[in-house]
Amino acid sequence: MQFHAEFFPKSFEKKISYKDSLLLAGSCFTEEIGNKLMKMKFSVLQNPAGILFNPLSISNTIIDCVNNNQVKEEELFYYNELWHNWNFHSRFSHPLKEQALLMMNASRLAANRFVKETGWLMITLGSAFLYETTSFTTGDLLAGVANCHKVPADKFNKRLMPVDEIKEVLANMIASVRLVNPSVKFIFTISPVRHLREGFIENNRSKANLIQSVHELVDSKSVFYFPAYELVIDDLRDYRFYAEDLVHPNYSATNYVWDKFIATCIDDESQQLIKEVNIINAARHHKAFNPHSEAHKQFLQLNLDKVNKIKEEHPYLDLSEEENYFAS
Numbered sequence: 001m002q003f004h005a006e007f008f009p010k011s012f013e014k015k016i017s018y019k020d021s022l023l024l025a026g027s028c029f030t031e032e033i034g035n036k037l038m039k040m041k042f043s044v045l046q047n048p049a050g051i052l053f054n055p056l057s058i059s060n061t062i063i064d065c066v067n068n069n070q071v072k073e074e075e076l077f078y079y080n081e082l083w084h085n086w087n088f089h090s091r092f093s094h095p096l097k098e099q100a101l102l103m104m105n106a107s108r109l110a111a112n113r114f115v116k117e118t119g120w121l122m123i124t125l126g127s128a129f130l131y132e133t134t135s136f137t138t139g140d141l142l143a144g145v146a147n148c149h150k151v152p153a154d155k156f157n158k159r160l161m162p163v164d165e166i167k168e169v170l171a172n173m174i175a176s177v178r179l180v181n182p183s184v185k186f187i188f189t190i191s192p193v194r195h196l197r198e199g200f201i202e203n204n205r206s207k208a209n210l211i212q213s214v215h216e217l218v219d220s221k222s223v224f225y226f227p228a229y230e231l232v233i234d235d236l237r238d239y240r241f242y243a244e245d246l247v248h249p250n251y252s253a254t255n256y257v258w259d260k261f262i263a264t265c266i267d268d269e270s271q272q273l274i275k276e277v278n279i280i281n282a283a284r285h286h287k288a289f290n291p292h293s294e295a296h297k298q299f300l301q302l303n304l305d306k307v308n309k310i311k312e313e314h315p316y317l318d319l320s321e322e323e324n325y326f327a328s
Helices: 028-039 055-067 097-115 163-180 200-215 228-236 251-265 268-284 294-313 320-327
Strands: 021-026 043-046 077-079 082-084 120-125 129-134 157-160 185-190 223-225
Touching: 021 028, 021 055, 021 097, 028 043, 028 120, 028 251, 043 097, 055 097, 055 120, 055 163, 082 097, 157 200, 163 185, 163 200, 185 200, 185 228, 228 251, 251 268, 268 294, 268 320, 294 320
Parallel strands: 021 043, 021 120, 120 185, 185 223
Antiparallel strands: 077 082, 129 157
């Protein structure tokens, strides 16, 4: 008897190579995939404004990076002894206004340079719910708030973005990026993280709007869809694949999606290279029983030779950290 209906996503017509760079933006699940890509030594820049969930905030962030729109002092507000910006995650907040501005603008400038050269832009949408509020500093209505910064809920108006609106803001973002990088390719995915604070029914309505909007943009040539949401919700389909909060996919689920991502989105040559980098990573984190023994010295030299061989065959790979470790 079969208890598991495994889902095999259709392979992309164009696939990611190690020679490509990737800009990732969106929900916390973005960083799960982004961290794995970085561990495998891909060239990655992720979440230049921190974790974001709704399509408007993500699109505005990417457009701000494309145009290098620097944050102004009057766009910050002071709350709970920190300076914040509505368009940035709280990881960019700081007790000193000048430091908050410096971190935000440095990140935006780095993303501006990166987006012009990146081969892929991966967007993970988390929720179609939009929060609106009035600016504490200017009094203007802010149509989309990226992060509420623990400001009381009664300060915000919440609404569900309809499909047409989501599609429009994402299409505008795609067009803006293509103005500076015509060859860029896009991957859209829906976060499998369940936003149950909105409610069970509301979470499903939100995900449905996101899914429908994205599929109306996919063209199989430069805009692709990776089904992370479906892999967790419909393939794994079990609470044992969630963390204790029953909201976030756990380690096993994330690894399962990662394996499908490799098979679906990454080219054959790079898949083979991932296996080699994995071996180096395992050796890098090996705990030596006797670090001063001849056997361990041979182990270090063997892996240093492997690193040098990979570097010679793939000079675009940055293995300097591993090289320094094994050489020491």
